[in-house]
Amino acid sequence: xxxxxxxxxxxxxxxxxxxxxxxxxxxxxxxxxxxxxxxxxxxxxxxxxxxxxxxxxxxxxxxxxxxxxxxxxxxxxxxxxxxxxxxxxxxxxxxxx
Amino acid sequence: xxxxxxxxxxxxxxxxxxxxxxxxxxxxxxxxxxxxxxxxxxxxxxxxxxxxxxxxxxxxxxxxxxxxxxxxxxxxxxxxxxxxxxxxxxxxxxxxxxxxxxxxxxxxxxxxxxxxxxxxxxxxxxxxxxxxxxxxxxxxxxxxxxxxxxxxxxxxxxxxxxxxxxxxxxxxxxxxxxxxxxxxxxxxxxxxxxxxxxxxxxxxxxxxxxxxxxxxxxxxxxxxxxxxxxxxxxxxxxxxxxxxxxxxxxxxxxxxxxxxxxxxxxxxxxxxxxxxxxxxxxxxxxxxxxxxxxxxxxxxxxxxxxxxxxxxxxxxxxxxxxxxxxxxxxxxxxxxxxxxxxxxxxxxxxxxxxxxxxxxxxxxxxxxxxxxxxxxxxxxxxxxxxxxxxxxxxxxxxxxxxxxxxxxxxxxxxxxxxxxxxxxxxxxxxxxxxxxxxxxxxxxxxxxxxxxxxxxxxxxxxxxxxxxxxxxxxxxxxxxxxxxxxxxxxxxxxxxxxxxxxxxxxxxxxxxxxxxxxxxxxxxxxxxxxxxxxxxxxxxxxxxxxxxxxxxxx
Numbered sequence: 290x291x292x293x294x295x296x297x298x299x300x301x302x303x304x305x306x307x308x309x310x311x312x313x314x315x316x317x318x319x320x321x322x323x324x325x326x327x328x329x330x331x332x333x334x335x336x337x338x339x340x341x342x343x344x345x346x347x348x349x350x351x352x353x354x355x356x357x358x359x360x361x362x363x364x365x366x367x368x369x370x371x372x373x374x375x376x377x378x379x380x381x382x383x384x385x386x
Numbered sequence: 387x388x389x390x391x392x393x394x395x396x397x398x399x400x401x402x403x404x405x406x407x408x409x410x411x412x413x414x415x416x417x418x419x420x421x422x423x424x425x426x427x428x429x430x431x432x433x434x435x436x437x438x439x440x441x442x443x444x445x446x447x448x449x450x451x452x453x454x455x456x457x458x459x460x461x462x463x464x465x466x467x468x469x470x471x472x473x474x475x476x477x478x479x480x481x482x483x484x485x486x487x488x489x490x491x492x493x494x495x496x497x498x499x500x501x502x503x504x505x506x507x508x509x510x511x512x513x514x515x516x517x518x519x520x521x522x523x524x525x526x527x528x529x530x531x532x533x534x535x536x537x538x539x540x541x542x543x544x545x546x547x548x549x550x551x552x553x554x555x556x557x558x559x560x561x562x563x564x565x566x567x568x569x570x571x572x573x574x575x576x577x578x579x580x581x582x583x584x585x586x587x588x589x590x591x592x593x594x595x596x597x598x599x600x601x602x603x604x605x606x607x608x609x610x611x612x613x614x615x616x617x618x619x620x621x622x623x624x625x626x627x628x629x630x631x632x633x634x635x636x637x638x639x640x641x642x643x644x645x646x647x648x649x650x651x652x653x654x655x656x657x658x659x660x661x662x663x664x665x666x667x668x669x670x671x672x673x674x675x676x677x678x679x680x681x682x683x684x685x686x687x688x689x690x691x692x693x694x695x696x697x698x699x700x701x702x703x704x705x706x707x708x709x710x711x712x713x714x715x716x717x718x719x720x721x722x723x724x725x726x727x728x729x730x731x732x733x734x735x736x737x738x739x740x741x742x743x744x745x746x747x748x749x750x751x752x753x754x755x756x757x758x759x760x761x762x763x764x765x766x767x768x769x770x771x772x773x774x775x776x777x778x779x780x781x782x783x784x785x786x787x788x789x790x791x792x793x794x795x796x797x798x799x800x801x802x803x804x805x806x807x808x809x810x811x812x813x814x815x816x817x818x819x820x821x822x823x824x825x826x827x828x829x830x831x832x833x834x835x836x837x838x839x840x841x842x843x844x845x846x847x848x849x850x851x852x853x854x855x856x857x858x859x860x861x862x863x864x865x866x867x868x869x870x871x872x873x874x875x876x877x878x879x880x881x882x883x884x885x886x887x888x889x890x891x892x893x894x895x896x897x898x899x900x901x902x903x904x905x906x907x908x909x910x911x912x913x914x915x916x917x918x919x920x921x922x923x924x925x926x927x928x929x930x931x932x933x934x935x936x937x938x939x940x
Contacts, residue, residue, distance in 0.1 A: 321893055325865055326823055326915060327816030328752065329759045329922040366814065 297348050307352045311359070312344030339363050392888075400892040404899055467530055468541055470556050473563020478695060480541050482529040484554040484570060485513030489695035491564075491638070497838065497847060507638055507695045514570050514689075518581040518678050520549040521572060528554050550575035553688075562706050564696030567645065571688035572678075581678035583689060585642075585650070587633075602672070603713065605629040610712060625651040631674070632713040637834045639698050641713055642674060646690035650674035697834040716832045722821045723828030730826075731835060740848055741841025744826075744907050748914040751822060756922070758815050763926045775801060823911070830905035841910070848907035855902055857909040862898025864916040866891055871923055 297305035320340065337345075342362055347355035464482040471477050479487030489507040496503040516522045527545045534544045542555045551573045559565040570583070601614030607626035628650055632641040644650060651674075676689050694706065703710040716723040733743040776798060783794040830836050836849045844854055852858060869890055901909050 321865060321869070321890065321897055322823075323816050323820070325868060325912065325919070326819045328755050328819075328915075328919050329763050329926060 301348075304347060304352055308344040308347035308355070311347060311356075312340050315340040315343070339366070396888050397892055397895075400896055404896065465530065467533060467543070470541055470558055470566065471539060472558035472566050472695075476564045476696060478556070478566060478693075480556050481513075483513060484525045484528050484543070484552075486556070486568070486693070489640070491696060494638070494697070495838065497850060505638060507634065507640055512585065512587045512693075514554065514583065515586055516581065516583045516678055518575065518577045518583075520547070521552065521575050521577065521581075521583065521678060523547065524550060524552040524572075524575075525554075528552065559692075559706075562702070564702075565692060565694050565706060567690060568693050569646075569688055569690040571686065573686040575678070577678040579677075579679050583676045583678045584673040585676075585689070585691065586673040600633075600635045601715070602631070602633040603715070604631040605709075605712065612715065623651070628674070630710060630713065631672075633672070634698075636715070636832050637698060637837050638696065639694075639713060641692075641694040641703075641710060643692040643694070643707065643710070644674070644690070645692050646688060648676050648687070648689055650676045650689075650691075697837075699834050714832075717828040719821070719824045719828050722825035723832065724825075726822065726825030727829040727833050727835065730829065739841065740836055740839035740907065741845065741910060744848070744911050745914050748911050749918065751819065752915065752918045752922070755815065755819070759922060760926065762815075764930070767930055772801060823908075826911055827904070827908055830907045836905075836907065839907070841906070845906050845910075848910070849905045851903050852906040852909065857906050857913055858898050858901040858904075861901060861909050861913045861916065862894055864913060864920065865894045865897065868916055868920055868923075869894060871920070871927075 297308070339359065339362055343355070343359035346358045349355065350358060464485065466487060467480045467482055469477050469479050475493040476489070476491055478489040481487045491505040491507065494505040496505055514525055516525065524545050524547055527547070528543045532543045532545045534542045540555070540557045542553070544553050545551065553569075553571040553573075555567075555569045555571075557567050557569075559567065568585070570585075572583070601612055603610060603612035604624065605611075606624050606628050608629070611624075628644055630641055630643045632639045634640055674691065681687065694703075694710070696702065698714045700711050700714050703713065716727075730740065730743050730747060733746050734740055737743050737746060779794060779797050779801065782797075783790045830849050833849075838846070839848045840846045841848055844856065845852065901912070
């Protein structure tokens with residue numbers, strides 16, 4: 290991600306900053322405690338974790354659209370909803386990943 | 387820059403962050419409570435005896451109230467009349483001049499003290515005073531020689547002069563310990579319409595070593611107000627029908643509940659630092675203010691209020707008056723805290739040790755979530771097996787094209803569906819356990835039931851932080867261990883994502899640092915929960931390996 294974010298910071302610094310904030314806030318402040326409480330095997334049903342998805346989709350689609358996508362994904366993450374096909378992965382552009 | 391250098395920088399950065407946070411955020415915040423702010427008015431600096439502080443000239447009641455706060459002064463030493471017993475372990479002092487002294491709770495001890503010191507609630511000095519000179523004179527003359535009827539169970543003091551007679555009584559409630567009725571009767575005084583009679587307190591607020599946990603709360607006209615933190619330093623005046631007023635810390639409180647036909651107004655404000663009040667305590671003055679004007683056609687009138695001094699225990703308060711349960715504040719997530727407290731108490735009837743009860747609670751929670759854990763783990767393994775296929779799909783599509791990306795997502799989804807990955811998974815089961823943590827935090831931080839609840843060895847108080855930081859260190863280590871072996875928690879190695887290993891480890895250390903001030907019971911819960919998680923992980927890994935061996939053998 291380092292190169293990915295570095296590239297993004299050069300192009301759209303604000304967007305990249307928002308993406309990085311979304312990512313690091315969850316990953317650093319909430320995830321350790323939540324996983325410690327959650328127990329073995331608990332966690333993501335999607336191939337990408339929501340924090341990663343959120344940060345990458347903000348980079349890809351912009352702050353507003355990306356946040357909505359991320360929120361939609363978090364809300365779909367429960368036992369009563371099937372995983373949504375359009376929310377599986379954000380593909381990172383090959384040239385910078 | 388190579389990666390090991392960068393990792394060192396990250397760790398140094400986190401340590402620097404902790405240091406800066408401690409220095410710039412925590413230290414000033416704590417210092418604010420260590421030191422009472424300087425008075426903004428100069429009127430308070432004159433050390434006048436309390437008997438003459440009331441203004442002689444009649445003023446509007448509101449104006450008098452402001453003056454009476456500002457004019458609060460250093461306590462004048464007066465003699466103890468008698469110590470009234472209110473229940474087996476509770477006693478409250480009655481002092482000359484219609485005042486109450488220290489209230490002592492012999493069955494609770496000050497935390498962190500080297501010796502067993504009984505908790506003393508500062509009703510210091512809760513005294514009646516009046517703006518009317520002749521009433522004040524009569525109140526001052528209530529001393530040892532005026533005791534009409536005095537015993538450890540009841541005190542009645544009478545005094546009379548040419549202008550009128552006053553009577554002061556303190557009588558413990560026979561049914562409820564820690565509850566006394568304080569009554570002042572005035573007879574025959576000629577008073578102006580603006581004259582007031584006050585039950586006034588000038589003392590520190592609470593005895594908690596965490597001064598920011600002290601608060602005043604009151605119910606006037608059916609609305610409850612709670613004032614804590616820095617707001618306590620501002621002056622307030624409240625008028626209306628008073629139901630109750632309480633002040634104190636999280637565990638012990640003094641509650642006033644007017645019982646007579648007169649309902650008082652209330653005002654409170656902070657005091658300048660006076661001799662005898664330690665730096666760490668919040669000196670606060672407040673007064674219940676009554677009109678000194680009797681009802682038309684009457685010369686005799688009495689002010690009566692119940693004073694409760696004791697623990698913030700809902701069951702005790704409920705027995706006195708169900709409304710007083712509202713004075714118990716279990717924090718922001720009170721309902722969850724109440725539920726956790728209830729289950730802890732239920733478990734404690736079997737174990738008689740709250741530490742063991744917390745461990746039992748943890749085991750029960752872990753056992754309840756075990757089937758889910760097992761399923762989630764197997765789907766994690768399945769996901770890992772799908773990883774190469776995922777990569778293949780990702781490479782197949784051109785990511786710069788949005789329509790292509792959608793197609794890719796569909797294919798990934800189809801792959802998931804055929805392999806039936808994670809049908810039950812998701813973060814909801816994980817989030818479901820968050821209220822347990824929050825509830826425990828609230829209960830351990832606010833409930834008198836867990837005050838000085840011992841576990842064993844060095845942990846003599848589960849509601850206080852670990853004095854030697856053994857549990858937080860153990861928890862941090864277990865957290866790091868857990869992160870190392872739990873593939874879900876790490877979730878690294880995704881394309882476009884950095885290797886978070888070092889940052890995560892730094893974050894674990896940061897969490898460990900934060901947990902140093904958490905109640906040790908909470909850290910105990912987290913530690914046991916994590917250790918059980920580690921054991922479960924080992925068990926599942928072993929069984930899945932066996933399964934794989936069986937598959938390969940077949």
